[in-house]
Amino acid sequence: MKVIVTADHAGMTVRNEIKDLLEEMNIDYEDVGCSCESSVDYPDYALPAAERVASGEFDRGIFICGTGIGMSIAANKVKGIRCALTHDVYSAKLTRQHNNSNVLAMGERVVGPGLAREVARIWLETDFDGGRHENRINKITTYEEQ
Numbered sequence: 702m703k704v705i706v707t708a709d710h711a712g713m714t715v716r717n718e719i720k721d722l723l724e725e726m727n728i729d730y731e732d733v734g735c736s737c738e739s740s741v742d743y744p745d746y747a748l749p750a751a752e753r754v755a756s757g758e759f760d761r762g763i764f765i766c767g768t769g770i771g772m773s774i775a776a777n778k779v780k781g782i783r784c785a786l787t788h789d790v791y792s793a794k795l796t797r798q799h800n801n802s803n804v805l806a807m808g809e810r811v812v813g814p815g816l817a818r819e820v821a822r823i824w825l826e827t828d829f830d831g832g833r834h835e836n837r838i839n840k841i842t843t844y845e846e847q
Contacts, residue, residue, distance in 0.1 A: 703730070706734060719763050762805070763807075765817075793823045
């Protein structure tokens with residue numbers, strides 16, 4: 702698995718925790734987030750990273766901003782992205798099992814580093830169930846093709 706990680710100025714602490722987790726899990730990743738404390742625009746980070754997931758260059762992405770909302774909205778504008786804004790382990794597991802999410806968004810101001818690591822770990826370890834859920838994902842894909 703190859704993961705792209707990004708964050709704006711409000712997600713740098715959690716992004717660093719996620720990078721540590723990826724290293725502990727021996728998952729190949731690339732960090733394309735900002736390295737500044739001054740305000741930046743989340744679409745400038747979310748959109749190019751989401752495009753790299755959609756292209757197949759990366760299997761999944763983890764995007765962090767203050768609330769996760771901006772990153773998730775921007776990422777979901779990219780065709781082929783199923784970004785889930787998730788701040789608990791139950792939702793992280795279900796969004797992989799049922800929705801086959803390929804991008805996880807979290808908010809540093811909403812979830813602390815410890816919980817963010819656990820949410821990301823569960824999300825990374827959980828597979829898509831397929832079956833009846835595959836038909837639902839296909840409906841989304843068909844809609845995107847119109």
